[in-house]
Every structure is written in C-alpha cells, then in structure tokens.
Amino acid sequence: MIARIGLAVLVVLALTGCETVQQAGEVADKAGICADALRLSGFVPDVGNPEKAAEDAKRTAEDLRQLAEQAPDETLRNALEDMSNKVSELNPGNINPGAVADWVSDKVGTVEALARACG
Secondary structure (H helix, E strand, O other): OHHHHHHHHHHHHHHHHHHHHHHHHHHHHHHHHHHHHHHHHOOOOOOOOHHHHHHHHHHHHHHHHHHHHHOOOHHHHHHHHHHHHHHHOOOHHHOOHHHHHHHHHHHHHHHHHHHHHHO
C-alpha cells in the first residue's frame, strides 16, 4: 500500500516536472519570437530607393508572418499578423517622404500592441 502511494507521488511529481519543462520551453520560444519580431518591427523603408524598400518590406512582412505561425498564443499571433499587414502596406508607389512619415506614425500603435503581446 505504501509502495503504491509512493509510486503515485512520484508519477505526479514527474508529470508536474514535465509540465514545468514544457512551460519553460514555451516561454523561451515566445522570448525568441518576440526578440525577432521587435527587431523586424523597427523596419523603416529607404525613401531614396523605393523599389528596394518595397522588396525589403515584402521580405520583412513575410518574416513576421512566419513568426506568427510559430507564436505560442493567439494574442502574440494576432499582433504579429497586424504588424505583417502594416509592413505589407508599403509599395514603390507610396514610398516617399510624406507617405512614409505618416506610415511610421501610424505604425507606432501596431508596434506598441506587439510589445504588449510580448510583455
């Protein structure tokens, strides 16, 4: 009887330990995703070269989409998708000093939402 109780306690402890390890892994994954996402969210297009800036924006938006697919929770996933959509707004026709200044100003709220999702 005591052996069964002891075995049951060990099983519970082992399962609790596995859950703790899994949670730690999710936190580490989220931290890595957030570090990459916040770096990417700093993207500002080069108005001197709209064609290259549009290519860079497309690549950045795709990188953000890929991070969204890896996000461990819905809040982070949504924030990453919003940031990807914001960067996707850029194209050679709207990469000029005035439009980019407005875009950067609008992007602030999206970056703040991403930072909160990472917090």
